[in-house]
Amino acid sequence: MNPQKEIQRILYKDFSNEERIRFFLSMTEKNDVFDFTKATNLDIGPDPNENLPNDINWLELAKVRELNINGEVLHNIPFLKDKALHKFMELAEMEIIYDLSLPSAEGNCKIRFGFNNYFKNRIGNIELVVDFVKINPKDEYAGVPLASIRNQLFKEFEKFKTEKYEWCKLQNNSKQNTPTA
Numbered sequence: 001m002n003p004q005k006e007i008q009r010i011l012y013k014d015f016s017n018e019e020r021i022r023f024f025l026s027m028t029e030k031n032d033v034f035d036f037t038k039a040t041n042l043d044i045g046p047d048p049n050e051n052l053p054n055d056i057n058w059l060e061l062a063k064v065r066e067l068n069i070n071g072e073v074l075h076n077i078p079f080l081k082d083k084a085l086h087k088f089m090e091l092a093e094m095e096i097i098y099d100l101s102l103p104s105a106e107g108n109c110k111i112r113f114g115f116n117n118y119f120k121n122r123i124g125n126i127e128l129v130v131d132f133v134k135i136n137p138k139d140e141y142a143g144v145p146l147a148s149i150r151n152q153l154f155k156e157f158e159k160f161k162t163e164k165y166e167w168c169k170l171q172n173n174s175k176q177n178t179p180t181a
Contacts, residue, residue, distance in 0.1 A: 008158075008161075008162045008165060009127055009128075010127065010128040010161070010165055011124065011125055011126065011127055011128070012092070012115040012118055012123070012124050012125070012126045012127075012128075013124030013125065015168075016087075017047055017050075017086055017087055017088065017089055017090055017091075018083075018086040018087055019168055019171075019172055020090070020091055021080060021086045021089065021091050022086075022168055022171065023164060023165060023168045024091050024094050024114075025075070025080060026164040026167060026168060027094070027096065027113070027160070027161070027164055028075055028096065029164075031160050031163075032101070033100060033101055033102060033153070033156040033157075033160070034098040034099075034100060034156070034157070034160060035098055035099040035100070035101070036096060036098055037096075037097040037098060037099055037108065038072055038073050038074075038075070038096070038097050039073070039074040039075040039094055039095065039096050039097075040070065040071065040072065040074065040095050040096070040097060040110070041068070041069065041070050041071075041074070041093070041094070041095035041112065042067070042068070042069045042074050042077070042079075042080075042091065042093070042094055042095075043066065043067075043068050043091070043092045043093035043094075043114060043118070043119065044066075044067050044069065044079055044089055044090065044091045044092065045059075045064065045065055045066040045067055045089070045090050045092075045119055046059040046060065046064060046065075046088060046089060046090070047087075047088055047089065047090050048065075048122075050087060050088045052088050053084075053085070053088065055085075056079075056085060056088065065119060066092075066119040074094075079091075090118070090119075091114075092114050092115045092116075092118035092119060093112060093113070093114025093115065093116065093118075094112070094113060094114055095110060095111070095112040095133065096110070096111055096112075096113075097109070097110050098110075098111065100135075100153065102149065102152050102153070102156070104141070104144050104148065104149065104152065105137045105138075105141040105144050105149045105152075106137065106138050106141060107135070107136045107137040107138045107141065108136050109132060109133075109134060109135045109136065109153060110132075110133040110134040111130060111131070111132055111133065111157065112130075112131045112133050113128060113129065113130040113131070113161070114128065114129070115127070115128060115129075116129050128161070130154070130157055130158075130161065132150055132153060132154070135149055135150060135153065137149060
């Protein structure tokens with residue numbers, strides 16, 4: 001990373017519900033360093049400003065504000081897989097396990113990223129934060145300091161996140177500029 005370049009600030013309000021889910025799901029794609037394994041935690045809830053469709057109106061009836069879901073393959077739940085539901089759902093955080101491959105280390109890591117505590121106040125100015133929950137280098141990299149691996153991963157994840165954010169912005173701009181029939 002260029003030390004002179006400011007880190008890209010990504011705010012909750014920068015996205016519609018659909019765009020935010022698309023951004024989070026784009027983080028499950030593989031790049032040179034991170035190879036998605038599974039999503040293990042989601043912080044998601046119904047948008048109180050939307051009238052929920054019949055297939056998920058039970059959330060409204062139960063007065064659900066937030067679902068914190070722990071599991072093994074959460075990227076397969078209907079709230080994420082069914083694009084028709086994206087408009088109605090606010091995705092605030094995701095925890096993902098990646099296999100990692102750096103020049104200095106290989107292994108896996110668990111990364112939590114998102115808009116921490118969004119559902120407490122639903123403030124749009126909350127900034128996206130990234131937390132490396134766990135880093136597990138393979139045994140042959142036991143001599144590499146964990147702090148060094150963490151620093152490299154942070155730089156690589158920052159590039160990955162920024163690339164996906166820019167991609168999402170381009171997708172949004174191209175949809176806005178597409179003429180309708």
